[in-house]
Amino acid sequence: MRTLHDLDTPFAVVDRSRVLANVARLRERLAPHNVVLRPHVKTAKSTEVAELIFDGRPGPITVSTLAEAEAFADKGFRDITYAVGITAQKLPRIRALQERGVVVTVLLDSVEQAEAVAGIPALIEVDCDGHRGGVSATGDELAQIGQVLTESGSLAGILLHAGESYFAYTPQELKAAAVNEADVARRAATTLRQAGLDVPTVSIGSTPTAHAFTTDIDLSGITEVRAGNYVFFDLVMAGIGVCTVDDLALSVVVTVIGHQTSRGQILTDGGWMATSRDRGTARQPIDQGYGLVAELDGTLIPDLLMSDASQEHGTLSLRPGSPYPLPNLPIGTRLRILPNHACATAAQHRQYTVISSQADLVVENVWERIQGW
Known part of the structure; x- marks a missing residue:
């Protein structure tokens, strides 16, 4: 029997009971909202951790690398969103996963990318807070990209990430970020639908906003929520009040x-x-x-x-x-x-x-x- 006294340091330790508690907490938080949880596996990068989320079965996941997508596909995961802007040189690996029966949905925010991904399902990234990538929820570019994707049968929907929520330090600020994320998502979906385009997936989420989705927040029209850091949590999350140090x-x-x-x-x-x-x-x-x-x-x-x-x-x-x-x-x-x-x-x-x-x-x-x- 080995203990933490026996291994060469330094090494990383995971407390399984805390992972399970963190997983259960978010599951309970989202349960009243009738949305799919698509956890982001970029934090743990571990199929064992993902299996704890899904009670030992594969489920829908978000990845940040194709190495993650390939490793999870090897373990039976068949519904994967690759949530980093796509480039042409990565498409052969995605098509190889498709040939194995894996649905890999890519992310993009330009017409150039949309033209390159013909035949691959794609989500359009929409900017909800000026944090990083994405197009405006109400601008012409969104509909233009959507039209290109529709013509090749690739439009899967939209994706937002409330990156500025990581700098919200009160419950009120976190709730405001969560409400804004959902509101902007609905506006973006409306923009596409008014252009005559289907929007089957409306994907939002971050660990801070996912934990701020109280029962009085309207998530109508939202189909899925993403979060990743929550399986482990950390001092940044504790610092903004999403968890306590005892949850790490x-x-x-x-x-x-x-x-x-x-x-x-x-x-x-x-x-x-x-x-x-x-x-x-x-x-x-x-x-x-x-x-x-x-x-x-x-x-x-x-x-x-x-x-x-x-x-x-x-x-x-x-x-x-x-x-x-x-x-x-x-x-x-x-x-x-x-x-x-x-x-x-x-x-x-x-x-x-x-x-x-x-x-x-x-x-x-x-x-x-x-x-x-």
């Missing part, structure tokens, strides 16, 4: 390797190659450095942060102004780092070491991650 299912185990007592620092073997350089909480009301620090059983150490990172060294120090003394953590002590951004931290690892619950140090399983593009 991913952490990285590191070992104390040195001390710089005069500088109030503790060194570990977990640098940015283990935790990533993501500093997503720096723009939030509470800056969590490169991550919070917990004992191996998951108990948070008060005010101790991963305050700096080089490639293979992590630096731990107290939060500025902390009333607590620097803890006595001898060389060899194992700790857990709770990440700012679960997607970025998970991407540093080839596999997850799985435990059944936060305080259970027994290794229950190992889940491989999908890597590459």
Whole structure:
């Protein structure tokens, strides 16, 4: 029987009980709205995590790479949305998946792309908040793209992503982002239908807005909701109030390797190659450095942060102004780092070491991650 004491550090740990709780929470949140949940697997990149969402069966998913699409297709997933703008050189791999009976729906926001994807189902990306890609919900370009896709039998619908919701810090702001996302989606669908075009899929979602869809929010006309980060959650999501630190299912185990007592620092073997350089909480009301620090059983150490990172060294120090003394953590002590951004931290690892619950140090399983593009 292996435990978290037995493995070489650093390594990524997933608490299966917390994943299940996070999955159940979103499922319950969306249940009154009669929409399909199409989880985004880009966070975990793990077929085992996706199977927890679908109770062991394949279901509709969103991917961010064709490597994900191919790996999930190998496991029986047959309804996949590739939610990154399509380019022509990727079409042969998509057609190869089609030949295997996999429906891969692509994403685009230009006439040029629409002309290239003839015969492949496509969603038009609509911009709802100026965050990234997409066309206006009411402009001529949307209908023009829709017409090109319709002529080749490729128009599958529209897709929106409320990227600015990641910078909403109150329940009111999150709810406003969720309402806006749904409203803009309906306007875009109306634009296409007024042009005589069918819009079978109206896809919206992000982890923040999906959790803000209270029963009084109108999701009529919305067919599906996407979210991905919610399976693990992270400090950014905790910082905007979508979850609490106790909901975080991913952490990285590191070992104390040195001390710089005069500088109030503790060194570990977990640098940015283990935790990533993501500093997503720096723009939030509470800056969590490169991550919070917990004992191996998951108990948070008060005010101790991963305050700096080089490639293979992590630096731990107290939060500025902390009333607590620097803890006595001898060389060899194992700790857990709770990440700012679960997607970025998970991407540093080839596999997850799985435990059944936060305080259970027994290794229950190992889940491989999908890597590459």
